[in-house]
Amino acid sequence: MCLPLPNFQDVTVNFDFSDDQRRLQDEVRKMLAATSTSAEVRKVLAGRTAYSEPVWRKLIDMGAAAAAIPETYGGAGLGYLELCLVAEEAGRHLAAVPLSSSFYLAAEALLKGGSEAQKQRWLPRIASGELIATAALGAGETYLATPALRFDGSTLNGKAAAVPDGIAAGLAILSAGEDLVLVDLDSSGVDRRALASLDPTRPHAELNFRDTPAERLQGGRQGADIVARVLNGAAVLLAFEQVGGAARILDISRDYSLERKAFGRQIGSFQALKHKMADIYTRNELARVHAYYGAWALAADAPALPLAAAAARVAATTAFKHAAEEGIEIHGGIGFTWEMDCHLYLRRSRHLGQLIGSEHAWRDRLAHELIEEAA
Amino acid sequence: MDFKDSPEEAAYRAEVRAWLQANSQPRQRADQVFGEGLDDAAKLAAAKAWQARKAQAGYAAITWPKEMGGQGGTAMQEVIYKQEEAGYLVPRMIFENSLGQCLPTIATWALPELKARHLAKGLAGEEIWCQLFSEPAAGSDTGGIRTRADQQGDQWILNGQKVWTSGAHFCDYGILLARSDWDKPKQEGLTMFILDMKAPGVEIRPIHQMSGDAEFNEVFLNDVRIADTHRLGPACGGWKVMLSTLMHERLAVGGHLPTDLHKRLIDLARKCRWNGKPAIDDARVRERVADAFLLQHGVELIIARGLTALSKGKAPGPEMSITKLVAAKAMQDIASFALELAGPEGALSHESIGQDWHYMQRLWLGAPGARVAGGTDEIMKNVIAERVLGLPGEIRNDRKAPFREL
Ligand SMILES: Cc1cc2nc3c(=O)[nH]c(=O)nc-3n(C[C@H](O)[C@H](O)[C@H](O)COP(=O)(O)OP(=O)(O)OC[C@H]3O[C@@H](n4cnc5c(N)ncnc54)[C@H](O)[C@@H]3O)c2cc1C
Numbered sequence: 141m142c143l144p145l146p147n148f149q150d151v152t153v154n155f156d157f158s159d160d161q162r163r164l165q166d167e168v169r170k171m172l173a174a175t176s177t178s179a180e181v182r183k184v185l186a187g188r189t190a191y192s193e194p195v196w197r198k199l200i201d202m203g204a205a206a207a208a209i210p211e212t213y214g215g216a217g218l219g220y221l222e223l224c225l226v227a228e229e230a231g232r233h234l235a236a237v238p239l240s241s242s243f244y245l246a247a248e249a250l251l252k253g254g255s256e257a258q259k260q261r262w263l264p265r266i267a268s269g270e271l272i273a274t275a276a277l278g279a280g281e282t283y284l285a286t287p288a289l290r291f292d293g294s295t296l297n298g299k300a301a302a303v304p305d306g307i308a309a310g311l312a313i314l315s316a317g318e319d320l321v322l323v324d325l326d327s328s329g330v331d332r333r334a335l336a337s338l339d340p341t342r343p344h345a346e347l348n349f350r351d352t353p354a355e356r357l358q359g360g361r362q363g364a365d366i367v368a369r370v371l372n373g374a375a376v377l378l379a380f381e382q383v384g385g386a387a388r389i390l391d392i393s394r395d396y397s398l399e400r401k402a403f404g405r406q407i408g409s410f411q412a413l414k415h416k417m418a419d420i421y422t423r424n425e426l427a428r429v430h431a432y433y434g435a436w437a438l439a440a441d442a443p444a445l446p447l448a449a450a451a452a453r454v455a456a457t458t459a460f461k462h463a464a465e466e467g468i469e470i471h472g473g474i475g476f477t478w479e480m481d482c483h484l485y486l487r488r489s490r491h492l493g494q495l496i497g498s499e500h501a502w503r504d505r506l507a508h509e510l511i512e513e514a515a
Numbered sequence: 516m517d518f519k520d521s522p523e524e525a526a527y528r529a530e531v532r533a534w535l536q537a538n539s540q541p542r543q544r545a546d547q548v549f550g551e552g553l554d555d556a557a558k559l560a561a562a563k564a565w566q567a568r569k570a571q572a573g574y575a576a577i578t579w580p581k582e583m584g585g586q587g588g589t590a591m592q593e594v595i596y597k598q599e600e601a602g603y604l605v606p607r608m609i610f611e612n613s614l615g616q617c618l619p620t621i622a623t624w625a626l627p628e629l630k631a632r633h634l635a636k637g638l639a640g641e642e643i644w645c646q647l648f649s650e651p652a653a654g655s656d657t658g659g660i661r662t663r664a665d666q667q668g669d670q671w672i673l674n675g676q677k678v679w680t681s682g683a684h685f686c687d688y689g690i691l692l693a694r695s696d697w698d699k700p701k702q703e704g705l706t707m708f709i710l711d712m713k714a715p716g717v718e719i720r721p722i723h724q725m726s727g728d729a730e731f732n733e734v735f736l737n738d739v740r741i742a743d744t745h746r747l748g749p750a751c752g753g754w755k756v757m758l759s760t761l762m763h764e765r766l767a768v769g770g771h772l773p774t775d776l777h778k779r780l781i782d783l784a785r786k787c788r789w790n791g792k793p794a795i796d797d798a799r800v801r802e803r804v805a806d807a808f809l810l811q812h813g814v815e816l817i818i819a820r821g822l823t824a825l826s827k828g829k830a831p832g833p834e835m836s837i838t839k840l841v842a843a844k845a846m847q848d849i850a851s852f853a854l855e856l857a858g859p860e861g862a863l864s865h866e867s868i869g870q871d872w873h874y875m876q877r878l879w880l881g882a883p884g885a886r887v888a889g890g891t892d893e894i895m896k897n898v899i900a901e902r903v904l905g906l907p908g909e910i911r912n913d914r915k916a917p918f919r920e921l
Binding site (some may be wrong): 342422440503 | 526642782801804805819824906907
């Protein structure tokens with residue numbers, strides 16, 4: 141009937157994941173749908189456990205969590221594109237696990253900045269899930285004004301506020317002045333205090349150090365470069381969690397709008413709600429393509445990474461917040477209840493949106509990159 | 516996942532570059548446009564000459580089979596050509612409806628002898644085509660068409676009025692949707708025709724647009740005779756033909772979105788001063804630069820995804836509607852903010868404030884039209900809600916009844 145479709149062989153514009161990568165994503169999705177259920181997430185919400193052990197175990201055993209850690213260090217040796225898709229599923233299913241602390245941040249800091257001995261010592265233990273690691277790499281935005289940690293080359297003193305998964309972790313990588321420092325949290329002189337989070341499914345802790353033995357990962361200019369590189373990677377990975385969460389809350393809201401009736405019709409037939417959901421979808425898709433671009437830049441270690449990461453971070457943060465807020469509005473009163481999962485997405489959007497600095501800080505970074513590029 | 520040309524693509528790009536260098540002129544300024552300083556007639560002649568050269572080289576319809584005047588090339592080659600051509604002074608809008616929607620519709624639905632008569636000439640720009648769907652009472656609701664087509668032997672007699680017809684004043688032919696059966700429900704009584712714009716009874720009146728230009732027209736039809744051979748698709752099958760036309764519109768992913776608006780914003784912000792400092796140093800300005808990039812590059816990336824799907828043999832679906840929705844509104848917001856950079860002076864026309872501002876001012880005045888043309892924002896959101904998200908259609912009471920009773 142129509143024009144013969146153009147000949148598409150040999151076309152290599154390839155802005156998508158491969159079939160193998162999609163298969164891995166499907167497996168992770170199925171596993172998480174079965175294990176990271178609302179009931180499971182709510183065990184962490186209720187504070188009965190610091191993270192969801194069954195979900196964590198499965199993510200580790202599948203090789204999903206350690207997708208980007210090379211095999212020589214006990215990882216799956218797949219790559220960042222795979223880890224991005226794992227992250228998307230973790231976000232979609234609200235996985236209450238230390239994926240970002242252990243894998244996007246700490247393992248990455250070790251990989252990028254650690255000595256061979258440090259990598260050999262710690263990465264296999266992280267990859268196998270035997271050890272949870274975390275990192276606090278310093279943020280430009282602060283209220284608590286905690287004085288900088290002091291590192292004298294062999295011991296650490298001071299306090300790190302709001303360390304994600306700080307209670308569960310056995311290893312921390314911390315910014316201390318100019319240095320990036322590695323601390324075994326089982327050492328002497330470590331004192332931890334659990335903190336309450338707005339998203340209790342992702343707990344934080346305050347860590348206090350008194351003459352705690354610690355070693356330097358990197359120092360000076362190099363340390364700062366590594367921090368920037370790790371944060372850019374984390375921005376991309378977190379964007380995938382956000383994209384997954386935003387897509388899921390849109391699905392949930394859409395389904396509800398088809399069930400619920402008012403004024404004799406499905407509420408999803410009201411144009412105000414249709415357009416609201418079209419807006420959510422549009423923002424979600426913009427976030428998705430920026431995340432994809434970030435994934436490409438991360439995997440290719442492209443010079444565009446700082447720009448792509450900042451774009452992914454801002455687009456995904458705003459999209460998830462918007463989707464989570466409007467998702468509750470679409471549900472009406474029931475959306476405001478503890479029993480409905482809507483608030484879990486709202487809480488998670490808050491956590492993910494601020495974990496490595498707010499959207500405002502990242503938007504300014506993006507502007508900086510664009511202005512530099514235009515110069 | 517990668518963004519690199521394959522060796523074949525790189526070779527094609529080099530070929531295109533060489534051809535463009537030999538046959539066109541690169542733009543000197545970012546806002547330079549084709550035919551500056553020429554009057555309308557001279558500009559049209561120059562545009563036709565350009566299109567003829569382009570068609571001869573096979574670049575007018577890269578993805579079409581060779582026997583239809585194309586290159587038998589890939590969608591990616593088409594994209595590569597567009598990317599390269601963007602740096603050159605070539606006509607932009609004149610052939611858009613012709614090549615993008617009308618000729619593919621002809622190629623799909625016209626009788627073989629009409630294809631032979633029109634396709635090559637159309638590709639070569641010798642004949643230009645327009646699209647006559649909208650009417651005073653049928654815009655978003657295209658099914659509301661009232662132009663009547665009455666069959667008399669092997670001819671059809673047309674009477675009625677079309678409106679918003681882009682380019683009608685310089686076009687030779689058009690594809691036109693009219694009502695041939697008033698007893699059938701709305702969308703089922705329509706038939707598509709080829710209209711000779713020079714036929715007796717066709718009267719074209721330019722409409723003065725808010726942008727100051729006159730790019731679209733009213734077209735009046737008084738006892739215009741169209742041979743039955745010039746019918747496209749079956750009688751009363753016009754709705755389906757129109758959907759195929761719009762499908763080609765969607766296939767033309769890429770379109771004419773400016774892709775460097777954030778750079779223009781940066782450039783203007785460097786030249787403006789806010790409280791004695793370059794505006795570009797102000798956090799509010801930096802924020803808007805970032806947001807401009809997010810929207811614009813986002814649209815480009817969505818298109819790249821559509822192309823990837825295309826390259827795997829999947830036709831772009833309704834989800835591509837978001838590109839137009841986002842791009843038109845982004846254009847409006849970015850241009851609006853750009854004008855604000857100059858404070859009170861920013862409300863002066865470019866003739867007074869300076870040439871630097873011409874492009875953004877043109878964009879600002881054109882953006883409202885972009886949000887309406889090809890489906891309003893609201894219609895696009897309905898499409899996304901219904902066709903992508905599966906939400907219920909609008910409640911309507913005009914689907915079943917014979918059109919004459921509505
Ligand atoms: C620059 C330009 C070029 C054009 N070129 C052509 C051309 O070459 N050929 C051609 O045939 N047409 C052309 N058009 C016409 C264009 O397709 C129509 O203007 C458009 O589809 C809107 O129709 P309308 O103007 O009748 O507005 P209406 O349909 O009357 O819309 C008015 C308002 O009502 C809203 N509305 C309507 N229906 C709904 C609904 N179901 N839900 C929510 N809101 C709704 C619209 O969003 C809009 O805000 C052009 C228009 C422009 C601006």
